[in-house]
Amino acid sequence: MLNAAAAAQGENHSVSIGRKLITVLVTLVLVLIVAQSVSAQTSSSSIADTNARLAKLEQQAIDAKSSADNAWMLTSAALVLMMTGPGLALFYGGLVRKKNVLGTMMQSLALMAVVTVLWALFSYSLAFGAGNSFIGGLQNIFLRGVGAAPDVDYAATIPAQTFMVYQLMFAVITPALIAGAFAERMKFSAMLVFTILWSIIVYDPMAHMVWGKGGLLNASLGGRFPTLDFAGGTVVHVTSGVSALVCALYLGKRLGYPKESMPPHSVVLSCIGACLLWVGWFGFNAGSALGSGSLATSAFVATHFAAASATIGWAGAEWIRNGKPSVLGGISGAVAGLVAITPAAGFVKPMPALLIGLIAGVFCYLMVARVKAKLGYDDSLDAFGVHGAGGTLGAILTGVFAVSAVNPIFKDSQGNTLPSGLFEGNAHQLLNQCVGVLIAWGIAVVGTLVILKLVDVTIGLRVSEEEEVQGLDLSQHGEEGYYWEASA
Amino acid sequence: MTKIEAVIQNSKLEAVKTALQEIGVEGMTVIEVRGHGRQKGHTEVYRGREYSVDLIPKTKIEMVLPDALVEKAEQAILNAARTGKIGDGKIFRSRIDEAIRIRNDERGEGAL
Numbered sequence: 001m002l003n004a005a006a007a008a009q010g011e012n013h014s015v016s017i018g019r020k021l022i023t024v025l026v027t028l029v030l031v032l033i034v035a036q037s038v039s040a041q042t043s044s045s046s047i048a049d050t051n052a053r054l055a056k057l058e059q060q061a062i063d064a065k066s067s068a069d070n071a072w073m074l075t076s077a078a079l080v081l082m083m084t085g086p087g088l089a090l091f092y093g094g095l096v097r098k099k100n101v102l103g104t105m106m107q108s109l110a111l112m113a114v115v116t117v118l119w120a121l122f123s124y125s126l127a128f129g130a131g132n133s134f135i136g137g138l139q140n141i142f143l144r145g146v147g148a149a150p151d152v153d154y155a156a157t158i159p160a161q162t163f164m165v166y167q168l169m170f171a172v173i174t175p176a177l178i179a180g181a182f183a184e185r186m187k188f189s190a191m192l193v194f195t196i197l198w199s200i201i202v203y204d205p206m207a208h209m210v211w212g213k214g215g216l217l218n219a220s221l222g223g224r225f226p227t228l229d230f231a232g233g234t235v236v237h238v239t240s241g242v243s244a245l246v247c248a249l250y251l252g253k254r255l256g257y258p259k260e261s262m263p264p265h266s267v268v269l270s271c272i273g274a275c276l277l278w279v280g281w282f283g284f285n286a287g288s289a290l291g292s293g294s295l296a297t298s299a300f301v302a303t304h305f306a307a308a309s310a311t312i313g314w315a316g317a318e319w320i321r322n323g324k325p326s327v328l329g330g331i332s333g334a335v336a337g338l339v340a341i342t343p344a345a346g347f348v349k350p351m352p353a354l355l356i357g358l359i360a361g362v363f364c365y366l367m368v369a370r371v372k373a374k375l376g377y378d379d380s381l382d383a384f385g386v387h388g389a390g391g392t393l394g395a396i397l398t399g400v401f402a403v404s405a406v407n408p409i410f411k412d413s414q415g416n417t418l419p420s421g422l423f424e425g426n427a428h429q430l431l432n433q434c435v436g437v438l439i440a441w442g443i444a445v446v447g448t449l450v451i452l453k454l455v456d457v458t459i460g461l462r463v464s465e466e467e468e469v470q471g472l473d474l475s476q477h478g479e480e481g482y483y484w485e486a487s488a
Numbered sequence: 489m490t491k492i493e494a495v496i497q498n499s500k501l502e503a504v505k506t507a508l509q510e511i512g513v514e515g516m517t518v519i520e521v522r523g524h525g526r527q528k529g530h531t532e533v534y535r536g537r538e539y540s541v542d543l544i545p546k547t548k549i550e551m552v553l554p555d556a557l558v559e560k561a562e563q564a565i566l567n568a569a570r571t572g573k574i575g576d577g578k579i580f581r582s583r584i585d586e587a588i589r590i591r592n593d594e595r596g597e598g599a600l
Contacts, residue, residue, distance in 0.1 A: 261539040263532060322533050332535060369536020382535060 062157075066150075069157040072292035073166055079283025080169035084108050084176050087280050090273025091335070092180055093481075094266040095381045099471025100184045101265065101481035107179040107191055112172050114192065115199055119168045126204035128154065128167065133216040133224065135205045153213050153221060155290040166287060167207070174203050174236045180383030181244030182461075185254050185468055188476040190461045194451055202239055202447040206440060210235050217436045219409055227436030228402050228409070228420070228429065230299065231288035233343025233395040234440040241388020242444035244379060250452045251461055253378035255468050267328050274331035278307050281338045285345035298406050299345040303338065306345075306357030310337020313361020321369075329365070336364035336386050340394030347402035347409070347420060356397050364390050392437055399433035489584040489597060490558045492565075494549045495521065495577040500569040501547045507568040508551070511560045515600065516551040527575040546577060552584050554597045 089108035096104045115123070122141045128151075129136035140146055143164065151160040175195040182191070209215040210229050217234075219226035229235060254262070264270060286300035314333025315325035340360030341353055348356070368385035379385060402421030404410070410418040410426075419426040455461055462468070467475035474480060496504055501518065508516065522543040529542035553561055562579055570576055589599040 258537075263534050263539050318533075318536075321536075324533070326533065328534055365536070373536065 066157045069291040073158050073162045076283035076287025077166040077169050079280045083277050083280035084173045085112050087273050087276035088176050090269045092381055094269030095264040096183050098265040103472025103476050104183050108176045111176045115172045123204050124164050127207040128212050130213045136208045136212050174240050175199055177240035177387050178244045180381030181248040181379045182251050183380040185462055187463050190455050194455050197451045206235050206239050225432050225435040227432050228398050229343040230346035231285045231342045233391050234436050237339045237387040237391025238440040239444045241384045241391050242441050243448040244383030246448040248377045248379040257378045271331055278334055301350050302345045302348055302353035303341055305350050305353040306337040306341030307334045309354045309357035310361035313358045314365045317362050317365045333361040336360045336390045339387055339390035343395045344398040347407050352401035360390050395437045396433050399430040489552055491552045491582045491584050493580040494565050495546050496569040498547050503568040504565055507564040511564050516549050519548045521546050521548045
C-alpha cells in the first residue's frame with residue numbers, strides 16, 4: 001500500500017519514474033510468489049541447510065576472533081622479547097663502565113637463550129601446569145599437550161602454544177632484571193647457575209601462585225588470596241627487585257664504591273634501551289589481556305600514561321633538587337612508571353594511571369637518590385630501587401584504584417560483578433594485595449639467599465679483584481665492547 | 489725549527505685551523521685530550537650521585553714550524569681561540585733539533 005501510494009505520488013511529478021516503480025513492484029511480487037512455492041516444497045531441507053550455514057558462520061566467527069587475538073599475542077610476545085634484547089641489554093649496558101659493557105649485555109642475551117630452553121623442558125609446566133597452590137605439576141614437561149588447541153583456563157581464543165611462548169618472554173626478562181644489582185662484579189658462570197636456579201625456585205612458583213591454575217594468589221581461577229596482578233607487578237618486578245637487593249647485600253660493593261666515581265659510560269645507549277623498554281611494555285601489559293579486545297586498549301593506554309607521568313615525576317624531582325632535569329632521570333622515571341603500572345594496567349582507568357605513574361616517578365627517585373645513599377648498599381644499576389620499590393608500590397596502588405568497570409574480575413555466585421579495589425568499596429582487596437606482595441618478598445628473599453649461598457660455596461660468586469679491575473668484558477668473555485684498531 | 493703546542497677549547501678547533509691555514513701553516517696534528525689548569529671542573533649528577541669532573545675535555549694542536557712562521561702562527565691562535573673566559577687554554581713553544589721526512593730521509597726545515 002505504501003509503495004503503491006509512493007508510486008502514485010511519483011506519477012504526479014514524473015510519469016517515467018512511476019512506470020519504473022510499477023515495474024519493480026510487479027517484479028518483486030512475482031519473485032515472492034515463486035520463492036514461496038519453492039520454499040513450501042523444500043522447507044524441511046532448507047532448515048537443515050540454514051542450520052549448517054549458521055554453524056559454519058559461528059565457526060568462522062570463532063576462527064576470525066582467534067586469528068585476531070593470535071596476531072596481537074604473537075606481536076606482544078615479540079615485543080616482550082625485545083624488552084630483554086636489545087632493550088634491557090642497552091639500558092643496563094649503558095649504565096656500567098666501559099670495561100663491563102659486553103659482560104652486562106651478555107647477561108641479558110644469555111638469559112634469552114637459557115631460560116627458553118628451561119621453559120621448553122619443564123619450567124612452563126612448573127609455572128602453568130595444573131598443580132597445587134604453590135607450583136604446577138609435571139604434566140606439560142617437554143611441552144606435552146601444549147599445541148594448537150587453546151587452554152581455556154588461561155586464554156580461550158589463542159593456541160596454547162601462543163600462550164606458552166608469550167609467558168616464556170616474561171620468564172626471560174625477570175631474572176635479567178636482577179643483573180642490575182650484581183653488575184660489574186659477578187662471574188659469568190656463577191650468574192648462569194644463579195639465574196637458572198632462581199628461575200626454577202623463585203620465578204616458576206611465583207608465576208604459578210599468581211597466574212597458574214589453582215594458584216594461591218590467583219584472582220580469576222579461585223585462589224585463596226586473590227591478588228590483582230595484571231602483568232606481573234609481583235611475579236616479575238617485586239621478585240626480581242627484592243632478589244636484586246639481596247644480591248647487592250650478599251655480594252658486597254664493587255671495588256672502589258662509593259669512593260671512586262662510576263658514572264654510566266653511555267647514557268646514549270641507556271636512553272635507546274629505555275625507550276625500547278617503553279615500547280616493548282605495550283606487549284607486556286596490553287598483551288596481558290590475552291586478546292586484542294578493549295581490555296588490551298585500556299591496558300595500553302594506562303601503560304603509556306603512567307610511563308609519561310613518571311618521566312615527568314622523576315625528572316621534575318631532579319629539577320627541583322639539583323637544578324637540572326637529566327636524561328638518565330627521565331628514562332629511569334619512565335621505567336619506574338612502567339613497573340608500577342604493570343600490576344594495575346588492566347584494572348585502572350586513565351586518570352588513576354597518570355597518578356600511579358607520577359607517584360612512582362617521585363617515589364623511586366627518592367629510593368634511588370636518597371634512601372640508597374643512606375643505607376649504603378651497592379645496587380649498581382638500581383634494580384631494587386626501581387623494580388623492587390616500584391613493583392611493591394604498584395601492587396599496593398592496584399588494590400586502591402582497580403575498578404570493575406575496566407575489568408569485572410570478581411563475581412558472586414550468581415555472576416554479578418563485585419567491586420574490585422578500595423575506592424570502589426572493596427577495602428579487603430588492599431589486604432590481599434599486601435599478602436601477594438609479602439609472599440613475593442618472602443620467596444624472593446629466602447630463595448635468593450639459599451641460591452647465592454649454594455653458588456658461593458660451590459663455584460664462587462665474584463670475579464677476582466684482578467678480573468674486576470680488568471673488567472668483565474676481557475676477564476669473562478675475552479673481548480672488548482669498543483675495540484681500538486691501531487692499524488685500521 | 490720550533491714546536492708549538494696549543495691546548496684550546498674544543499669548540500675553537502675549526503676557527504684555529506682555518507686561521508693557521510690562512511697564514512700558510514701546512515701541517516698539524518690534532519689530539520683530543522683531557523686536563524685542567526686553573527679552571528676547576530664541573531659536577532655531574534647521575535641518579536642523585538654527584539661526580540666531580542676535574543679533567544675537562546680539550547683539544548691539543550701540535551705543529552712544528554720554520555722559525556719565520558712562529559710569531560704569526562701564535563698570533564693567529566691567540567686571535568682565533570680567545571673568548572676571554574677562564575678555560576681558553578695555553579700555548580707552549582719549544583725548540584726542535586731535527587725533523588726527518590720518513591719517505592725520503594729529507595732533513596731540516598725542508599722536511600716540515
